[in-house]
Amino acid sequence: MNVLDSIAIKLLPIANKIGQQRHLQAVRNGLISILPLTIVGSFFTILLNLPITGYADFIAPYVTALDVPFRFTVGLMSLYAAFTIGSYLGSSYKLDKTTSGFLSMLATLLMVMPVNLVEGVDAAGNAIAGGRYIPITPLGSQGLFAAIIAALLSVEIYRFTKEKKLEIKMPEGVPPVVGESFAALLPTLFVVLLFWIPRHFFQFNLNDVLVFAISPLKTFLTGNNLFGGIITQFFICVFWALGIHGHAVLGPIIRPFWDQAILENAELFQNGMSAFDLPNIFTEQFYQWYAQMGGTGATLALVVLFMFSKSKYLKQLGKLSILPGIFNINEPVIFGTPIVMNPLLAIPFILVPIVNTILVYIVTALNLMPKMMVKPPFSIPAPFGALITSNWNIVALIMVFVCFFVSLAIYYPFFKMFEKIQVEQEKGELVTE
Template sequence: MMKTLDSLAMKLLPIANAIGNQRHLQAIRNGLISILPLTIVGSFFTILLNLPIPGYSEMIAPYLAALDVPFRFTVGLMSLYAAFTIGSFLGNTYKLDKITSGFLSMLATLLMVMPINLQEGMDTAGNAVASGRYIPITPLGSQGLFGAIVAALISVEIYRFTKEKKLEIKMPEGVPPVVGESFAALLPTLLVILVFWIPRHFFNFNLNDLLSLAISPLKVFLTGNNIFGGIITQFMICLFWALGIHGHAVLGPIIRPFWDQAIIENAELFQNGTSAFQLPNIFTEQFYQWYAQMGGTGATLALVFLFLFSKSKYLKQLGKLSILPGIFNINEPVIFGTPIVMNPLLAIPFITVPIVNTILVYIVTTLGWMPKMMVKPPFSIPAPLGALITSNWNWVACVMVFVCFAVSLAIYYPFFKMFEKIQVEQEQQAEQEDSAAVSEGI
């Protein structure tokens, strides 16, 4: 078994390194992580509007429009913010000016979603609007995330091309660097405008809609209601971790845009009055955090709990050190301290438990007994509270956390006992050797 894991690790490690070190994927991952404060704080306003307090809805009714503003200008504009951060990170890898890279990415995103053929005071649907042009907010939310990503990547590549070919206006020496960079960005700005403005406004080419159509099958598979997508996602993340490869770092650049789009789509629909039971996406990142991966990847909180009552001195001490981080979904101490990495005995439940939990909660959700997730709180919130917050305070969701924990304990237990036996024997042997060494010394 160990040889199989070693062989698999040797084959997957080059692939994982290639993905993890690819500059465009790194920029996407870092850019999306950078907007977490906006999406998390924006989600709290969704929670604020839906507190389970009798008479609360009537009390805040006069202020609903005002209370909705923070959500709309954080979560509702996530694509615009993501364009800036992704462009900045990618530009930095090319040693380009980060601010210029971010601004060009935002410019491209806005040009891509701007309505065309507007009459004075009238939109394309014939609805009256304030005189002049306007920017719709919907494509700048979750719907436009992949368009923003592509716009950011193309814009920075245009900027890089002009730099490499020295197609820029150079100012004399002695001019402040900020001024020099501004003039150097004139040509790439013009090129970005032409590349995104002409197709959109002269040929009615909607890149955002085309991308949404192209990725919709993959989105539905990974984050919609397809149980096979949920299983594969869990299997791959846990397998990489079991081989000593950071699963989220490898798969994050690929799947995180889908996760973010799924939870924001749920949040926007819920904010607009859709029942939490009727939301489209089951497999959001929050689904995995609070149910499948309680305590961190591999649902290791159950294993840490078993360690607390272990006959092995080392495992018991490791359990004491890991229980508090585990409650807050941080499990590197137990993954590397046990270790679970390259450990055939514990790798089996480490991979199996999240998959079983995923299937179990999927069945309960599809039966209509509990709602889908619709806000994005911090990952470090303990599972029962996290499940309550993200499910619109549904008690069944909270109960399912404890059901999943019990299932995790049941699956981990026989493997834990086998591993504990080996660990106890090693400790006893070490004690005997130490005692023999002391006796010989006397």
């Protein structure tokens, strides 16, 4: 048994427990479910910032209207996340998905303090009546962790009332929808009391407490801490090299930080902050377009090497893997080579993303290129993804190619050694035949 096999045997049970933990699964699935909203919202940020001479003046009369889709997608992402997370967690307990989602949304809204406005005008110049309004800022990226806790607690309350039969039962013959609605009355009351009283009578702000508690971890994982970026890449790649889906294991833990980081950057950029001054370097998009070009391990470079290999198998695998690799899908090369449990290729597979992370971090920290500020689909090829997410910065585009050639250089000696072994095996098979 080699070293990788031994490590995999020890880590696999732990990874499975983390990946199958119902609350972490609900968070991961819930956040993934709102991807269409955040991606579409990001496109409106791009639309407002196209690098075309005279474009800003042309759209100036429509800026307020064009900003609305962003505010009602990305700007309310915590509210949407609460619903989807609650729905997934409720489903795992075999509870009503809709009720679970609504209770989670209710809890999230109850943590928002309404503001009193006098009569005046809105941003578009329309007259507004005085009254109480819900600010959307706490429902954006800054309220994400509070929304997650609210969703998990609300569904647990719902589950508790079900298990203890604390519900109002309707007579037989009543439509199931009506019966489920009455069954949710008591859990709804409990959720209201739990989240309303502390916030509105004792001024307890759960979001502020959570922000304070997790700010060191957030800064470490997604701020400007190079060591945090290296550690993130290291563990994702190590899990993959062991045959364990790295993003499935670490995603439930790190994805909320990634989502909050890119959406915080997006909101600040939308509000007028320069992309160079944004707070978070290590967003998921940073890794996608530079550290993990072509997929985890930056395997696009390895696929290109395979295409020119002396090994018939590797050459064919390279041709089959190049198109998915361009769109950042690399399962064919990870499992087809295989890289999994392959000590020779596991070394560059882990090393390349770390080197790329360090290179691009240095360039970004020197303020030679901006931080990422929108969230396009992960499948966009790296050069285009880097341009779009960096507010059309040329240095960001150049760094994609720098990282690609650095990846080629690191993979090359390991590829040649692996190729030699593969060619000898193919010759041996021909002799045997």
